[in-house]
Amino acid sequence: MDTYDLITRNAEEVVTEEEVRKLAGDPDGKRVYVGYEPSGVLHLGHLLTANKLIDLQEAGMEVVVLLADVHAYLNGKGTFEEIRETAEQMKAQFIAYGLEEENTEFVYGSEFQLDEEYTLDLHQLELATTLNRAQRAMADIAGSETATVSHVVYPLMQTLDIEYLDLDLAVGGLDQRKVHMLAREELPELDYDVRPALHTPIVADLTSGEGKMSSSEGVTISMEDATEDLEEKVNSAFCPPTRDPEGDLENPVLELFEYHVFPRFDEIVVERPEQYGGDLTYGEYESLAADLESGELHPADAKGTLATYLDELIAPGREKLREIRD
Numbered sequence: 001m002d003t004y005d006l007i008t009r010n011a012e013e014v015v016t017e018e019e020v021r022k023l024a025g026d027p028d029g030k031r032v033y034v035g036y037e038p039s040g041v042l043h044l045g046h047l048l049t050a051n052k053l054i055d056l057q058e059a060g061m062e063v064v065v066l067l068a069d070v071h072a073y074l075n076g077k078g079t080f081e082e083i084r085e086t087a088e089q090m091k092a093q094f095i096a097y098g099l100e101e102e103n104t105e106f107v108y109g110s111e112f113q114l115d116e117e118y119t120l121d122l123h124q125l126e127l128a129t130t131l132n133r134a135q136r137a138m139a140d141i142a143g144s145e146t147a148t149v150s151h152v153v154y155p156l157m158q159t160l161d162i163e164y165l166d167l168d169l170a171v172g173g174l175d176q177r178k179v180h181m182l183a184r185e186e187l188p189e190l191d192y193d194v195r196p197a198l199h200t201p202i203v204a205d206l207t208s209g210e211g212k213m214s215s216s217e218g219v220t221i222s223m224e225d226a227t228e229d230l231e232e233k234v235n236s237a238f239c240p241p242t243r244d245p246e247g248d249l250e251n252p253v254l255e256l257f258e259y260h261v262f263p264r265f266d267e268i269v270v271e272r273p274e275q276y277g278g279d280l281t282y283g284e285y286e287s288l289a290a291d292l293e294s295g296e297l298h299p300a301d302a303k304g305t306l307a308t309y310l311d312e313l314i315a316p317g318r319e320k321l322r323e324i325r326d
């Protein structure tokens with residue numbers, strides 16, 4: 001696969017294509033980051049951006065994972081001590097999942113966000129940004145809960161981090177796009193460079209195919225799930241025999257194949273008894289989706305296979321969590 005295609009595969013949005021093409025022309029040593037508010041247990045949302053980081057490592061880039069402890073604190077996720085502890089667990093699970101330990105730099109936000117120079121830059125950004133603009137940037141991250149001052153400081157700090165971590169490319173879920181757009185507008189105000197951004201899709205809720213799959217509402221799959229829990233969740237997932245259901249609905253089973261399974265396995269085998277046509281083997285997402293649409297692949301077989309591969313992906317992290325908790 002060509003480097004630009006590898007960098008951008010499965011991305012929902014590339015800002016801008018021209019800037020990322022330039023990066024793809026000379027990717028070695030370029031620094032790319034994802035930031036996460038620490039949470040003790042990784043779920044599929046975290047793993048979707050982690051898959052992108054694995055692609056970028058393969059393309060020769062240096063990956064920085066920001067364990068955004070101060071951000072989590074500003075977003076009301078607990079005391080500083082609690083957040084620190086969950087960050088350590090998060091790091092262990094990312095490595096278990098497959099981020100190369102030697103090529104991944106894990107940074108705590110609090111390592112640099114409390115420095116004097118950073119604080120003065122932050123105040124300058126506060127002066128340059130309207131309340132309304134900062135609140136809008138935060139809407140998809142904090143939902144309707146943007147009523148405290150901490151929630152408008154949050155996106156400004158995320159903006160500054162892009163400069164302070166010396167990054168060449170920002171990666172995040174599509175819910176981060178408004179913050180990244182704010183950063184592109186505001187960094188030049190402080191004479192800092194504009195950086196490109198890459199956004200991964202938000203996978204639909206498993207049971208309904210509507211809205212987004214998240215840990216706070218609806219059903220998601222996490223490193224905590226036992227094999228049986230995972231099978232049960234996948235088996236009760238919404239899976240119409242088409243990739244484009246009517247209206248705003250998505251097919252979450254196909255989305256999980258596309259964004260979680262195919263990027264991590266060269267070949268997917270659907271095991272079927274001979275009387276039902278025998279095993280099916282797929283090297284790419286498109287052919288699996290086409291077979292589901294044509295009826296060649298039954299939704300029940302697709303689900304069983306999905307559960308098996310997802311279980312294999314989360315098994316090392318689940319093991320790690322058990323170790324940490326024992």
Ligand code: NAL
Pocket residue numbers: 033034035036037066068071141157158159161162176
């Ligand atoms: C992501 C988050 C917090 C701070 C960041 C700083 C730089 C780059 C990315 C960052 C977390 C993210 C979330 N806002 O919603 O999980």
